[in-house]
Amino acid sequence: MLEVEVNLKSSSAAGTPLTIGQLSRRAGIAASALRFYEAEGLLAGTRSAGGHRQYPRHALRRVAFIRAAQNVGLTLPQIKAALATLPDSRTPTKADWARLSAGWAPLLDARIAALQQLRERLTGCIGCGCLSLKACALYNPGDQACSQGSGARLLRIETQR
Structure with a gap:
């Protein structure tokens, strides 16, 4: 039990990279999704001497950014383009999010309008059954x-x- 606690503490040190399993658990996302993000150029990791994937701790914020952007309705190519605007592919900051999300407002407005139109059509179809x-x-x-x-x-x- 003590050995597990020591390992958990040592893996949370600021400079210690996260394994794919640790990042998966911390981010609440499947390891396969992390591998997919890496293949799509959204996330970058390195390999240990044994060939295992390792990620810097700031990858947690990057994954959070990706997930939040997906929840907004952005596609992975749109997210990749947004991340490419960051200097040195660094982790997005609060200011970065504010700048990027302001650019997404028209997209959200268009989706809201489409959903409102769908709601109006749906109301007209109730009882039709055609x-x-x-x-x-x-x-x-x-x-x-x-x-x-x-x-x-x-x-x-x-x-x-």
Whole structure:
């Protein structure tokens, strides 16, 4: 028991890197997600002499930034672009978050407007029950192929060539 406590204390030292398992537990995210973030260039780690992934302690803040940006609705390429604006790929600060999030306001406004429009359409559909492929704006929004009739028209056209 004492050995475990000593190991936990030594791994929390400021200069000691975190293993992928430690980062996973601390960040509340699967190790596979951390490997994916690393493969996508969102997170950088090093390898120990034994070949194990290691991350600097500030990777916790970087993962928190990634998760918060995902919760806002940003895609991984958008998050990567935002992180690329930071000098030396450092961990985002509160000021960085304020600057970046101000740029995301139009994106959020557009999503809010789209959700409000969806809510209005949904209210109009209550009781309808049609789920028509030709008419239902919720079940089949923006359908342009319905004017050609029902069935797999596009598939049949391509197979005749």
